[in-house]
Amino acid sequence: MSKLRIVLVGDARDRDRLRASVAVAFEIVGEASTMEAAQALGVGSDLLFVRSNGQKTDLTPPVEPLTPRELEVLNLLAEGLPNKAIAARLQISDQTVKFHVASICGKLGVGNRTSAVRAAVRRGWLTF
Numbered sequence: 001m002s003k004l005r006i007v008l009v010g011d012a013r014d015r016d017r018l019r020a021s022v023a024v025a026f027e028i029v030g031e032a033s034t035m036e037a038a039q040a041l042g043v044g045s046d047l048l049f050v051r052s053n054g055q056k057t058d059l060t061p062p063v064e065p066l067t068p069r070e071l072e073v074l075n076l077l078a079e080g081l082p083n084k085a086i087a088a089r090l091q092i093s094d095q096t097v098k099f100h101v102a103s104i105c106g107k108l109g110v111g112n113r114t115s116a117v118r119a120a121v122r123r124g125w126l127t128f
Contacts, residue, residue, distance in 0.1 A: 007032065010124075018124055026065075064107050071125075073100040078117045078126045 007030040008015045015031050032040075066074065069090075076086045083101070087094040101113055108119040120126045 009034065009037075014124075066104060066107060070100050070104050070107075073097060074104055074116065074120055075126065077101070077104075077113050078120065 006026045006028055008018050008028060009032055010018065011033060019028060019031075072090060073086060076089060081089070083094045083097040086097045090097070101116070104116050105111060105113070108116050110116050110119050117126065
């Protein structure tokens with residue numbers, strides 16, 4: 001299975017910390033100091049942009065890395081979509097979404113979808 005492609009965004013120190021924590025689970029295809037610069041890299045549209053949110057980032061990787069599909073589900077959870085909407089967007093069943101949410105929660109060591117999103121934000125995987 002191929003790794004999810006990501007672009008690291010932030011100042012050099014943040015990118016160094018992020019790089020150390022995500023290199024095992026993700027393929028880093030670029031780095032930039034701002035989101036605008038990252039988007040200008042032209043490295044493709046199927047990327048996750050990972051940046052520091054200006055707060056202390058928990059760079060502890062999960063025991064088992066999230067799969068690319070789990071990261072897609074996590075991003076849609078962060079948008080506040082319910083399981084049925086996530087299922088429709090990804091063209092999978094809502095039972096499959098439930099499975100992915102449970103797997104994400106287990107890997108991140110949290111008990112629910114809200115905590116999963118919070119954990120991802122703390123790790124710098126999602127920013128708002």
